[in-house]
Amino acid sequence: MTDTTTAARIPLTVLGAGAMGAALVRAWLAAGHPVTVWNRTPARADALATEGATVAASAAEAVAASRLVIACLLDDASVGEALGGADLTGRDLVNLTTGTPAEGRARAAWAAERGARFLDGGVMAVPPMIGAPGSGGYVFYSGSAELFDEHRGALAVPAGTRFVGTDPGFAALHDVALxxxxxxMFAGMAHAFALIGPEDIAPKDFAPLLVSWLGAMSGSAHKAADQLTSGDYGKDVVSNLAMQVAGSATLLRTAEEQGVSPELLTPYLALMERRVAEGHGAEDTTGVVELLAL
Incomplete structure (x- = not known):
């Protein structure tokens, strides 16, 4: 949690008191920020009143209470509905509601038409990580650089901050990509645990091996990024695509022997086979990215 000076402990409003919204409110209250909160179900907001929050009777009243307004609601439609009757003139709206890049861009234009600066956010944390020093949680932000710079200290209280550009859709894009x-990764882990399931192999004994292996393999993202930047998918190839496709038959036979459906593997294997069929067998697996563009 970032420490703030007395001058920086600005009042702010939070719309939404679900698990994430409540965690945000508590983090800001703990840092000394006056917080006004509104929730469609009043009981959830009332619970935060005992911890020092001011509960507003309506979203419009909550917006009027603070220049900095944080929305953490169910979906993008909920944001539009909650703020439909609020005066956003001169307000700084930070939307931490999960959405798509297109929704972030459209909401930014919507806010600008109503006289507000806008920042979209993608929260890379679960509620227990909010306001917890060293948790590793952070939030992607995109949109108004001026808004972000002005409120950087307050925004850094609940979790780390990463500004990823002035395009309002970039925060959601980074969020969804990760x-x-x-x-x-979860699909691969599920398949791996299913394979050992019928055997006398304890999942707790297997898990450390799985974590270590996935950790070692995750570093290949750096090489893939380099190949995508250069356009050279044959650069620094260790195990080419043709070799990997040939070896994939063993994966499928093992799944059959263990009585495990290969449905979590076959979509990716099919892309690899297609890439080889198109004459790219000497490349790395990075080239399958090109096959995903619609």
Whole structure:
């Protein structure tokens, strides 16, 4: 948690008192910021009143209470609905509601039409990581650089901050890109645990091996980034695509022997096979990125 001076402990408003919204409110209260909170279900906001928050009867009232307004609601439609009757003139709106890049850009234009500066955010943390020093949680921000610079200290209280550009869609894009990679990793872990499931191999004994292996392999992202930048997918190849496709048959036979569905593997393997069929067998796996463009 970033320490703030008395002058920097500006009042702010939080719209949304769900698990993440409540965690944000508590972090700012703990740092000495006066916080006004509103939630569609009043009981959730009322619970924060006992911890020092001021509860507003409406979203419009909450917005009127502070120049800096944080939205942490269910979805983009909820943001538009909650703020539909609020006067945003002169307000700094920071949207920490999970959304898409297109929604971030559209919401920025919507806010500008109503006289507000806008910053979109992608929260790379779960509620227990908010306001917890050393948790590793952070938030991507994109949109108004001036807004970010002015409120950097307050925004850094709940979690680390990473400004990724003036395009309002970039925070959501970074957020979803990392989450997509995470789910790919989860898919691989699920398949791995399923393979050992029928055997006398304790998952707790296997887990450290899995963590170590995935950690070692994750470094290949740097090489892939270099190859994508240069356009040379044959640079620094250790195990070429043709070799990996040939070896993938063993993965599929093992899954069959263990009674495990290969459905988490086959989509990626199919892309690899397609890339080889198109004459790129000497390259690294990075080239499959080109096959994903619609």
């Amino acid at each position: 989450l997509s990679a995470m789910y790919g």
